[in-house]
Amino acid sequence: MYALIDCNNFFVSCERVFNPALNGRPVVVLSNNDGCVIARSNEAKQLGIAMGVPFYQVKQLVEKHQVAVYSTNFTLYGDMSDRVMTILSGLVPEMEVYSVDEAFLHLHGIEDLYNYSRHIVKTVLKSTGIPVSIGVAPTKTLGKIANHFAKKYTGYKNVCIIDSEEKRIKALQQTEIGDVWGIGRNHRKMLEYYSVKTAFDFTQKSRSWVRSKMTVIGERTWMELNGIPCVEKDDLTTEKRQICTSRSFGQPITSQSELVEAVVALASLGVGKLRKQKTLTKGIYVFVQTNRFDADAYKSSKEIVLSFYTSDLAEVATYCHKALNEIYKEGLEYKRAGVVLLDLIREEYVQRDLFDPIDREKQTRLSKALDMITHKYGREAIKVAVEGEGYKLKIKQEHLSRRYTTNLKEVIKIKI
């Protein structure tokens, strides 16, 4: 049996841990730039605030019901996620972290699944303050469905188990096809056209029909819903194959020099991730765009294939600068830019090249020194010159909470 454990309204729950006055109140967390709603408390959901809705569209509703609003604080959420995952790894023999707020647990051989799951729920809550729900089932896709029910009905006490054919069928009949893990908007539309409304309807279609309409991915979902596990453990979960760092700007950027600074700042973040997972890159993709909701939106990009693998910021920054010079057009208002590091390889697999003009030993020592400085004094302490002094990406964050768990200056203070 598998369990899908999922933190309830995760980002909101993180904010509530450090601000208990938010309990019972409607709360929303916004995306970067305070653009869209990306997390909602149950109270906010009940007000009809939809997931992913642009914030300005619900501003009135928010004011009317005094909804608490937070800018996204990924430093805090990432750290809270680490805490939850650490607790879990101590409780189960095997697990796969699936996302910032979800993990699959392997429960093979466990007798009393309900009490075991309840114990996990209570332990995580007590240790981290984060409420979680658990769905247990023979496959991961069914686990997702069970989890949905665990959240939806309070009677389940955050644990729902699908362990019989009757329960499986009942659960499938009560699940809309669009709510199934792996069925997105397009496939939902297509399936509804063929009168497939529930997950159960879907399982009644033939395997070959599903394959022909939705390729192997749909077929996999079909198998899983029918109780046959086939979503395997992903060996690559920890190591990313590409690293994308992009931002929308609160204020548009017009000058080339400022755009260079922004792109290099993004490259710096990307290289930070690259180095953290101990990989090197051999391809750099830079893109810029104007407001993508405009009818005449302008988009441009450039990929540079390097001759040698690198994880050196100065080197990456140089290529980014080059790429940008080729794609920058005067007189436009840029709203978004990004840097993608492609073709990654683990550092121990890199072969030295006889014709490499750069002294890699020296460069590695320099990069390591930079890592140490950044680690000790923060990202702002040292940077590439072209990034500009004190330059900050123009991101709007008007409702930011503190980094309670990762910055000493921002920890909670207790008055005695």
Place this chain on the structure above:
DNA sequence: TCTGGGGTCCTAGGACCC
């Protein structure tokens, strides 16, 4: 006036090779 960010996997079709 406002509209996120970071990933993965699969397929079709073109280029190229023998």
Place this chain on the structure above:
DNA sequence: TCTGGGGTCCTAGGACCC
């Protein structure tokens, strides 16, 4: 007049996830 067949690799784009 007639114009093979099979394989690999790469890329763009679609679809989906949280």
